[in-house]
Amino acid sequence: MTRTLIAGNWKMNGLVGSLTEIERVAAAVAPSQTGPEILLCLPATLIHPAAAKAEGSALKIGGETCHPKEKGAHTGDISAEMLKDAGATYVIVGHSERRADHGETDAVVASQASAALRAGITPIICVGETLAQRDAGDVLNVISEQIAGSIPSEGAADTIVVAYEPVWAIGTGRVANSEQIAEVHGFIRELLTKQFGEAGRGTRILYGGSMNPGNAEEILGVAEVNGGLIGGASLKADDFLAIYRLAA
Ligand code: 3PY
Secondary structure, eight states: OOOOEEEEEOOSOOOGGGHHHHHHHHHHOOOOSSSOEEEEEOOHHHHHHHHHHHTTSSEEEEESOOBSSSSSSOTTOOBHHHHHHHTOSEEEEOOHHHHHHHOOOHHHHHHHHHHHHHHTOEEEEEEOOOHHHHHTTOHHHHHHHHHHHHSOTTOOTTTOEEEEOOGGGSSSSOOOOHHHHHHHHHHHHHHHHHHHGGGGGGSEEEEESSOOTTTHHHHHTSTTOOEEEESGGGSSHHHHHHHHHHHO
């Protein structure tokens, strides 16, 4: 059975003092092989200390992006190997904020996901349409192109996670409705089974975009939603844990 993944994305938020929130999450989630998996993807500065706080708990720690290369002259960048060394087991790639702020194309995202696989960590590959693309009736074409271009050739059904994050629902408080989510998740599932065969039924597809304790239950109940990628509501331990408990 597919194991639900509740993943937080702290984005460019959090100082060393915020580790107390991470400590609170870790203290509330005892290690377990069953029930939902819980993950916080953090700014690079917090990964190593957070991993230390999470040790012995079910909480996993991840990064928010990585460079395609293992090392070298790339000032300011972080490799997937560095993330792993710091204690990360997942990394988000292709978040729409990275695509917009840093011009990351599908090809770049695929090379970042490839780097994650090389380092032995799981890429969470984000896709999603803008409002203009939705209004133009282009949603499924955009998603299909992003999936085809962003999943690396060596990716396997059980070594990647996909996150559907409609760009217009990120940081806006707007949330896609259940029908919109069901349509796109169902379509991504079809694409994954075309690519991976039956194994594609097991790839986790997360919904992301203004998910919070008030809407999580409904979203997590939509067909083919295997978890959430949660922005602002993951910053506070109480909110994040409330979503985790709704998934359990
Ligand atoms: C959001 O919920 O705003 C996100 O971007 C999650 O990645």
